[in-house]
Amino acid sequence: MVGAQIPVFRFGYMSPLYIARSNEIAARQLGDEMIVMSARDSTLFSLNNVGLVIWQAADGRTSLEDIVKNKVCAEFEIAPEEALKDAENFVRELAGHGIMRVSDKPFE
């Protein structure tokens, strides 16, 4: 019996992941904080400065790997592999609430 595969997040090992901000949200940056509200379920999110960097870079064309490598790791002292793992968890959680779109292909 084959067990469930646990994804391992290593640079270059995963297919690229592209992220784009949903249109069904309300958002505003206030200081270092980004406040985002989901129109799907009215859930409120407060993104910290790391989340803010990812959010701002989520243009649908830049891969998450590049965002982490070129933006997150450039601004914050964090190990790339750990950062990518956290970033993927982060964007998938946002996607679950409908405020971020995630795809293995760039968005049109």
Added chain:
Amino acid sequence: MKPRYELCIEIGDIPILVHTDSAEFAGMLQDRYGKFVVGRRAAGDPNGETPGCGEQRGAQHDSESAFGPPSTPCRVSDFQFPVSRFELEVELLPPGMMSDAEEARVRLEGGRWLMERGDFRAEWDPESHRGWVRQSANPYSIDAVLRMLHTLILAREGGFLVHAASAVRNGRAFLFAGVSGAGKTTISRLAPPDVLLLTDEISYVRKDRSQDSGVRSQNAEVGKQRVESRQRDDDRKDIALDAAPLTPGTWSLTPAFVAYGTPFAGELARIGENLRAPIAALYLLVQGPENSIEDVSQAQAVRSLLQNILFFADDNELVQMVFQAALEFAKCVPVRRLVFAPDARVWDLIG
């Protein structure tokens, strides 16, 4: 033909005309909403005449006689109900036909808002401003519908309902926001006699349509604020109250938002005063060892406000509107954290 009963329940200057064919239910609503019922009548006799006349809008209310036997017939047109109003038809179902499900759902379908919970089902047409409710004869179901309706109506004009106690002191309204247990009812109970309570549970916030947002017009020389009262008379009473001197940096701009009294009571089980007043501050309630007022960041102010705003509908357009209203509110109205012991001295810090 069955007699028809109508009550005009006005909250936040928004009158909603409720129709029912049950005198008992109409009386129940009269008892529940008290001074927020600004007009009522019985109508629908076959000759086009209406029993129970003489009940003019804003007349002193007496729930026992409101829907008693007709005395002098008079025509429907004799009644002066508010011209601009929303209408809600209540269809009463026998007890037991509804479920106990507590989760409320509000969704837009075919341009109409559908609202449902175990104990009611309702529909609202935002274009015609008319809708209906099916429920058993109880005041709680329609209470929930009214809250939902007001959130939908207010969202379009930059207002909202928020989990907050509110009170008027020296002509200015103060809001005390917090989840259950934060102290909304406690601070309401501790209010000194010069404080007029608007609600201990759900505050009603609208943009002040009488002036532009952010216009500096507070006149220290006048030293008076006006509170408008509509408790009894159709003609609005203006109560001039002594205003405390402005505190620099606390309220330097004309408040762009006003708070209204609501019948939506919490543990205090007392409906609010039917008043409105400009909002001077919103306090985020936190119980602590000593009474104090602390600054919060703008982000925290917006976040806390959004967390306390009543929001039922998952609709992109409405989310945008409410979000924008919260941003604007936090920009115009001082938002502070109020740590309180709790004891009555906390009111020394307010107003």
